[in-house]
Amino acid sequence: MKAVKSLRVVSAVVLSLGAGGAHAAGFQLLEQNASGIGNAYAGSAAIAENASTIFFNPAGMTRLPGVNVSGGLIGIRPSFKFHDDGSTGPGGLPLGTNNGGDAGSLAAVPNAYISWEVNPSWFVGLGIGAPFGLMTEYDEGWIGRYHSKKFKIKSININPSVAYKVNDQLSIGAGVNWLQLDANYRRNSPAAGLISRLPGGMANPLAPRLLGAPDLEAQAKLKGDAWGWNLGLLYQATPDTRIGLSYRSKVKIDTSGDTNIDNPTPVPIPTHFDASADVELPDTAILSVVHDLNSKWQLLADVSWTGWSSIKTLKIDNGYPPLNDELDLRFRDTWRVALGANYRLNHQWTLKGGVAWDQSPVDSSKYRPTSLPDNDRYWVSIGAQYNFNDQTTIDIGYAHLFLNNTSIDNDTDAATKGTVRGEYTSNANMLGIQVSHRF
Known part of the structure; x- marks a missing residue:
């Protein structure tokens, strides 16, 4: 009962915060626990040190006797600063000279997990987290305002899971996922260009009269949910x-x-439209190895793949073709x-470190969106774990993400949005805490 009550409290935090700032590549949130930050999430599908293994590999629950509860919070602060080089x-x-300030913002990513040993062979669990998230927001009047001013994605994933211990070497696990996605996309549009395309609006020959008028601002708010699944295998190759x-x-x-369209011009136009969009979020696969070198040192490694090619475009249907919006992403x-690596300093303290290379799904300056000025990144991580006793541990982890200078030359919809040409300087910092307890 204490475990269930604890999960309810942490779940309420997860559901209230959601997630708004990614920092795995793309808009995926690898940060599903804070205990893995210190190792740059190396060994994520094999470490199984607390109930958060439910997300990375549900088969890992077979290493957790009794009832285990784990909850954490990760603060992520990305930075995206644009430098113009001839945008039109x-x-x-x-367009003016406003480079948009820092489009990154602080976000909090919570998580909560519980696992239960039903008997020596069967284990069940529940995980709650936010596997996808994004938040970029630029200053008013910035150069790329016709491409985007704000793009925010929040998600909540609820993941019931089961694991079976086949023998002392092999365990298997599976889960189902209910995923809810909430998106908010805001951008400006030149008054003349948009009004000339609205049903019942001003005809093309008259539209140039509004060239000096204030921009219109369009904001799309979308929400949806769907089901998915996950599988895992854990094999003890040697002791x-x-x-x-x-x-x-x-x-x-x-x-x-x-x-909804904010129209500061004197021309009466429709300002509300029903909207819809479909997105196929990517599948992922992880291969992990954990090796105990000796009583002090533990080595970890990870290779993971994400099927981002499922997202070629993002189309927003507003019920009228000239007003539909599309991001060509490819x-x-x-x-x-x-x-x-982990170093066991003594019975209470374990020190952690890790590095990673994380490839971006965006590989062309032409198709790099201002809403996601993404690039390959390099992780450097440190962390520590403290054991209060045999039942309770606390993990603290910090990571800095280095990104190379990122060029952009996006003219995929130059006729209506113009061309954003220049370079981003970007980085990210994250700090997290995870508390785990065994009943």
């Missing part, structure tokens, strides 16, 4: 070496909502490689 507006519209393999399925979500599949 649609139809020659002036010192453990191998984990896991897979999470694609999730296709049909979202719906509305688009994402590619990506790889991530991580290495880590």
Whole structure:
């Protein structure tokens, strides 16, 4: 009963915060626990040190006797600073000199897990987290305002799981996932260009009269949910070496909502439209190895793959073709490689470290969106674990993500949005805490 009550409290926090700021590649949130930050998430599908293994590999629950509860919170602070190099507006519209400030913002990513040993062979569990998230927001009047001003994605994933211990070497696990996605996309549009395309609006020959008018602002709010699944395998190859393999399925979500237009011009136009968009979120696979070198040192490694090519475009249907919006993304599949080590200082303290290379799904300056100015990143992580006793541990982890300078030359919809041309300087910092307890 204490475990269930604790999960309810932490779950309420998860559901209230959601997630708004990614920092795995793309808009995936690898940060499903804070205990893995210190190792840059190396060994994630094989370590199984607390109930958060439910997300990375449900088969890992067989290493957790009794009832285990784990909850954490991760603060992520990305930075995206744009430097213009000849951006142009649609139809020659002036853009000004505002580079948009820092488009990154602080976000909190919570998680909560519980696992239960039903008997020596069967284990069940429940995980709650936020596997996808994004938040970029630019200053008013910035150069790329016709591409985006704000793009925010929040998600909540509820993951009931089961694991079976086949024998002392092999365990298997599976889970189902209910995933809810909430998106908010805001951008400006030149008054003349948009009004000339609205049903019943001003005809093309008159539209140029509004070239000096204030921009219109369109905001789409969309929400949807769908089901997916995940599988895992854990194999104790030798007394010192453990191998984990896991897979999470694609999730296709049909979202719906509305688009609202803020119109500061004197021309009467429709300002509300029903909106919808479909997105197929990527599948992922992880291969992990954990090796106990001796009583002090533990080595960890990870290779993971994400099927980002499921997202080629993002189309927002507003019920009228001239007003529909589309982001031409052309994402590619990506790889991530991580290495880590743990050093057991004494019975209470374990020190952690890790590095990783994380490939971006965006591989072309032409298709790099201002809403996701993403690039390959390199992780450097440190952390520590403190054991209060045999039942309770606390993990603290910190990671800095280095990104190379990122070029952008996006002219995929130059006629209506103009061309954003320049370079981003970016980085990210994350700090997390995880508390785990065994009943």
